[in-house]
Amino acid sequence: MAVGRASFTLGERLERGLHLAFCMAVFAFLIAPMLIVVPLSFNAEPYFTFTEGMLSLDPDAYSLRWYRNVIGDGEWRHALVNSLVIGVSATFIATVLGVLAALGLSSPYMPSRQIVMGLLISPMVTPIIVSAAGMFFFYSELGLGQTHLSLILAHAALGTPFVVITVTATLSGFDTNLSRAASSLGAGPIVIFRRVQLPIIAPGVIAGALFAFATSFDEIVTVLFLGGLDQRTLPRQMWAGIREQISPEILAVATCLMVFAVLLLITVEWLRRRGVRHANR
Numbered sequence: 207m208a209v210g211r212a213s214f215t216l217g218e219r220l221e222r223g224l225h226l227a228f229c230m231a232v233f234a235f236l237i238a239p240m241l242i243v244v245p246l247s248f249n250a251e252p253y254f255t256f257t258e259g260m261l262s263l264d265p266d267a268y269s270l271r272w273y274r275n276v277i278g279d280g281e282w283r284h285a286l287v288n289s290l291v292i293g294v295s296a297t298f299i300a301t302v303l304g305v306l307a308a309l310g311l312s313s314p315y316m317p318s319r320q321i322v323m324g325l326l327i328s329p330m331v332t333p334i335i336v337s338a339a340g341m342f343f344f345y346s347e348l349g350l351g352q353t354h355l356s357l358i359l360a361h362a363a364l365g366t367p368f369v370v371i372t373v374t375a376t377l378s379g380f381d382t383n384l385s386r387a388a389s390s391l392g393a394g395p396i397v398i399f400r401r402v403q404l405p406i407i408a409p410g411v412i413a414g415a416l417f418a419f420a421t422s423f424d425e426i427v428t429v430l431f432l433g434g435l436d437q438r439t440l441p442r443q444m445w446a447g448i449r450e451q452i453s454p455e456i457l458a459v460a461t462c463l464m465v466f467a468v469l470l471l472i473t474v475e476w477l478r479r480r481g482v483r484h485a486n487r
Contacts, residue, residue, distance in 0.1 A: 249457075250268060252454060272455045289422075292354060292357050292358050292437075296360075304418070305373055307366070309403075334364075337428070342431040352437060360432055365417070365422055369415065369417070373411055416470055423439075423440070426439075444459055
């Protein structure tokens with residue numbers, strides 16, 4: 207029997223109200239500073255503050271000029287292409303390596319699994335500037351400094367731990383009897399992975415790949431160390447814009463990146479729920 211709203215006691219209502227107020231305060235603390243960027247990106251004036259017209263909701267105080275400037279600027283387009291090329295390439299490498307590592311870690315015959323797992327996720331806990339400095343000296347010695355390849359490999363190393371964690375978590379609920387049954391029917395390891403394991407762990411693989419892509423797409427420290435003018439990505443272009451010329455174009459790009467992040471989180475949540483529904487069948 208469902209409990210109606212009227213059946214809650216005064217104490218329970220107060221507790222629910224305090225819980226809701228606390229959640230709203232946390233939401234405001236985390237999100238409010240970023241949401242300010244959105245209306246400022248539509249400012250018709252080249253300022254980083256709210257004008258009197260914006261505060262009075264004057265339509266003439268709002269404009270899409272900064273979005274049009276970004277679209278028409280060759281440097282921003284070049285940075286976007288670099289971010290996409292490096293991000294997609296790094297995500298592919300990170301996904302392949304992460305899935306292979308997760309399959310090995312899920313095996314009961316894997317020795318020293320905890321130590322190996324700690325080493326694989328170490329890029330997540332190591333300060334990024336330490337990793338970037340090490341990668342700079344390493345790839346410079348190989349003659350790969352200021353190349354797209356060095357950035358792709360560096361971003362792949364940073365994104366692989368996310369794939370390892372998500373796929374390992376997905377494999378923890380995998381029924382190994384399915385693999386044994388397929389093996390008893392004559393299927394080899396590749397066939398078992400492609401026909402049995404991959405369809406089940408696909409939500410975890412895709413979620414890990416999305417996190418790896420987001421890590422590459424937002425990364426700036428390694429780009430500062432390893433990238434040159436030809437390897438300038440969107441975050442690097444935004445950094446240069448802040449240092450060289452303050453323009454609301456940066457706010458327009460930041461707004462687009464926030465929209466992209468929201469869509470990414472929605473996709474990850476959809477994949478998580480899909481995986482839960484699939485596991486409960």
